[in-house]
Amino acid sequence: MRRKKEPTEIKKEIIDAARQLFLEEGYQHVSMRKIATKIGYTPTTIYIYFKNKEEILLHLLEEGYGLFYHELKIAYDHAFDQSHEIRLFNMCEAYIYFGLKQPDYYNIAFMNNLEKNTSKIENSDRYNAFLLLNTVVKEFIQENAFSEMAQSDMDISHTIWASLHGLTSLLITFPQFDWGEQNRLIQFHIRTIIQGLKN
Amino acid sequence: MRRKKEPTEIKKEIIDAARQLFLEEGYQHVSMRKIATKIGYTPTTIYIYFKNKEEILLHLLEEGYGLFYHELKIAYDHAFDQSHEIRLFNMCEAYIYFGLKQPDYYNIAFMNNLEKNTSKIENSDRYNAFLLLNTVVKEFIQENAFSEMAQSDMDISHTIWASLHGLTSLLITFPQFDWGEQNRLIQFHIRTIIQGLKN
Amino acid sequence: MRRKKEPTEIKKEIIDAARQLFLEEGYQHVSMRKIATKIGYTPTTIYIYFKNKEEILLHLLEEGYGLFYHELKIAYDHAFDQSHEIRLFNMCEAYIYFGLKQPDYYNIAFMNNLEKNTSKIENSDRYNAFLLLNTVVKEFIQENAFSEMAQSDMDISHTIWASLHGLTSLLITFPQFDWGEQNRLIQFHIRTIIQGLKN
Amino acid sequence: MRRKKEPTEIKKEIIDAARQLFLEEGYQHVSMRKIATKIGYTPTTIYIYFKNKEEILLHLLEEGYGLFYHELKIAYDHAFDQSHEIRLFNMCEAYIYFGLKQPDYYNIAFMNNLEKNTSKIENSDRYNAFLLLNTVVKEFIQENAFSEMAQSDMDISHTIWASLHGLTSLLITFPQFDWGEQNRLIQFHIRTIIQGLKN
DNA sequence: TATGAATGAGGGTTCATTCAT
DNA sequence: AATGAATGAACCCTCATTCAT
Incomplete structure (x- = not known):
């Protein structure tokens, strides 16, 4: 059964199916066959668009991190005229609500460390999101002049x-x-x- | 030529083997065959004592909750003569260090929800652990006489x-x-x- | 479809099927599935008796070498009262006719070097067969008193x-x-x- | 943006790529995809110029025979002023050294019978090579005046x-x-x- | 002429599980 | 109580090939 679709469209279908399945059943228990069946293609077809199973996951991860960072960034920017405490608060809210709205992405991105071998953590949006949090934290620290407590901003961010x-x-x-x-x-x-x- | 064994004894052997594999090689890589080999029986034999693989895992899961609860209880009891804040602090420490010492137990116990379908949450040691935390929290609240803020102890525990x-x-x-x-x-x-x- | 058979019998069936297929289609093009189908079992069953595809091949090789050596040995022994030239001649005949009678074994044993990685060549019957040939050659040399030509018996055997x-x-x-x-x-x-x- | 190419030119590119892969990675590991990648086309394109994979291999096979025949011919011609025994000797040398220099060609040409179904043996260079050998043999026979032994030149060539x-x-x-x-x-x-x- | 999209068949192998004995 | 024999389903992935454009 051949159809005519944009390559990007199929890639999206694959990603969508994979994301759902990964969430529902866990990365390990999702097979290429399952993904393929879900989108109505043969497993082979997936290999045209992705080198292997891991690459699908990586794609998903980056996508998830991107969305996540985006949400945090919006919260950060949106309250630009407020106190840093409020900005921090907003970002925290944004964090949690992102997870609740996109549990599939959140699950894949933060609850399994699937990048174990890829280790390009430093330049992913996951890291950027953390850096953004860290920025707000630093501003928040300055604002409050935490004089006595010399706790590092890193510990606070963590x-x-x-x-x-x-x-x-x-x-x-x-x-x-x-x-x-x-x-x-x-x-x-x-x-x-x-x-x-x-305190 | 195997000497006779109590059924419970073999059941224990199975669990022991499963636990070891489980802790050594990780949850994903425990197979019935590996367990059987480890105890010197055929895979078939295991099915005499356990309905299927899941039942072994569930057994292990409960064990994990038990250990977890035990650790928290020790921390709780140990500081019986201290302030409730300190007792709470100690329990918190116990919680985190349990996870770090038994990451695999912690992982199946809290990071995967394996009981999705079994729903006997209420009477497991996982729940007991939470109740224990809740107890300390209530005592802690009383101690501090959080007058104005009528935040429920449940929210605090959560x-x-x-x-x-x-x-x-x-x-x-x-x-x-x-x-x-x-x-x-x-x-x-x-x-x-x-x-x-x-505050 | 469960049958009752001696383990050795099934092992033999597997070996027989594998031998035929290996000859007809070449080792690379024979799949476990094909072997299984040929004997009316599931591929999985084969893995009960052999660790993997290579082990079947190895078994076949040893068997083939054994038969081969056996044939040569018979030819050698049978003409014990003849001249060494005749014994050599008989062994040569035995060699060729073995190949013609058992082309499958011969093919696997000598036309592909499938032991590339196993390298226990030295103690296989293949080597023994060669040593037997070498023995006759040495006797043949002595008999003929190849005085002038100091060609090594190894070169001659080769x-x-x-x-x-x-x-x-x-x-x-x-x-x-x-x-x-x-x-x-x-x-x-x-x-x-x-x-x-x-000469 | 590819500049226009003669059909024969592309056909040549395909053969060239196939030959290289074939010699570098061995007969078994040549895949259409690899050939295509090597020449910068899609696998599909190859099918415009060759019916299927076998046809490429056959082409290569003939090429191998050609080279083989060519080498023998050179050896034959080169010693035109020598005795026929020497010419025969030279051809024999050429034969063996060709195999050693081009083991992969030799392998497909003589150690697998790929033409099983095509049966155009008679007009291939493989046959020509044999005929050339036969020619030398006949000349060699005449030279030696093998009077008594009426062994056919065919047996000798074989x-x-x-x-x-x-x-x-x-x-x-x-x-x-x-x-x-x-x-x-x-x-x-x-x-x-x-x-x-x-003798 | 060349390709992008897609497939069906098949590769070796592992798994939990069953059933007759 | 324990096993040996066997399986069906699944695993990821590669292959040569086709078809519409």
Whole structure:
């Protein structure tokens, strides 16, 4: 059954199918056949567009990081006239809501370290996102003049990242658990971290 | 010429073998054949004692929860004569270090939701661990007389759990990332959360 | 479809099928599936009896060498009361006729060097066969008192082997070629070599 | 932007690429895709110029025969003023050294019978080469006035061919075997055959 | 003339599992 | 209680080839 489609369109179909399956069943349990079946092509066809299974994953990762960074950047830019604390708060919100809106991307991007062998971490948008967070943190530090506490901005960034990741991934992984009112929890979570940093 | 064994004894052997493989080679690479070879039986024999592979894994999962709960309990009991804040702090430490010491257990226990279909969450040690955390949190609240802020102890527990899980899972998932001095980060992380709660 | 068979019987079936296919289509073009189909089993079954494709080949090789050596040995022993020239002649005949009677074995054993990586050549029956030939050659040399020509017995053995192999493999590879009366050619071929050595 | 090319030119490019791959990586590892990549076209394009893969291989095969015949012819012509025995000797040398220099050509040409189905043996250069050998043999017979032995020149040619093929193919197939000093063996081998014929 | 898109067949191998004994 | 025999389904991936454009 031959159809006529833009190459980019098929590539997109593959990526879309792969993303969904990767989320639902985990990278290891997704086979090329499954992806192929899902888009109505033969497994062979996929190999025209991607060298192998790993390349699909890599593509997905970069895409996911890109979207993620983009969201954070918007939150950062949008509150340009606010205090740095508010900007930080907004970014934290953006982080968590990105994960909730795009659990598939988030899952692939942060809950498995699938780049183990590729190690071009430094120039990916994942790193850029972290750098952006770090920037806000530094500004936030200056704003608050954390005089006595000489805690490095890195530790602070790590702590924030970890806390955000923690709530996001739990909410994704255990959706049926009783989290109370989700939005309230999120607000409280972020508030707690930021308050904690100010002391 | 094998000497007679109690059924429970063989069951134990199977679990032991599975656990070892599981910890040595990682969750993904445990196969029935490997387990069988390790204990000197045929794969078929395993099916006498366990319905299928999943049942072995579930057994292991519960074991993991048990260990986890045990560790938290020790931390809780050990500081019985201290302030509740310190007890909370200790439990937080215990949480993170358990994950770092038993990354594979932690991984199946909290980073994959293997019980998706079994839904007996409520009576597992995972839940007990959470309840224990919640207990300390309540005591901690009383101690601090968080008068004005009527934030539910549940939200607080969730926030703590999420933060702890966040750092733990990130440290496990991205070990080669530059986290600075790990112990200092952990201490700072916990301190930040607790401070945040006090405001 | 389950049957009841001796393990050795099935192993033999596999070997038989593999031998035929290897000859007909060449090692590279024989798939495990083909072998399996030929004997009416699933490919998986073969893996119960052989670790992988290569192991089947190795088995076949050893078997072939064994038979080959056996035939030569018989020819050697049988003419124990004859002159060494006659014994040599008989062995040469045995060599060629073995190839013609067992083209499949001969093909696998001598026309492809499939042991490239295994290199336990020295203790195989292939080597033993060569040593037997070498023995006769030495006796033949002594008998003829090749005084002046100090050609090593090794060169002589190699030359004989090469000549025998040449005719055998050509007769196998190009059966439709017009070789004249085959037996006469064989006799003449052997006679020529031996005469050549005596000069 | 490719400049226009003569059909024959592209056909040549394909053959050239195929030959190189063929000689570099061996007969088994030539794939249409590799050939195509090597010449900078799509696999599809090749099918415009050749019906299928076999046709390319056949083309190459004929080329191999051509080269082979050419080498023998040179040896034959070169010693036109020598005795026929010497001419025969030279041709034998040429035969073996061709095989050693072009093992891959030799391999497809004589060690696999690829033409099984095509059966145009009679007019190929392989046959011509054999005829050339036969010619020398006849001249050699006349020269030696093999009076008594009414052995057909065909038997003699076959015997020579077989012996040459035998050494050549063994040297190619088992290169790591200890053949002693190769050139000496080759000389001895040829000498033996020719001496054998003279008796 | 040349290609991009697609495929069907097949490659070796591993897996959890079953069933008769 | 334990096994040996066997399987079906799946794994990733490569191949020669075709067809519409």
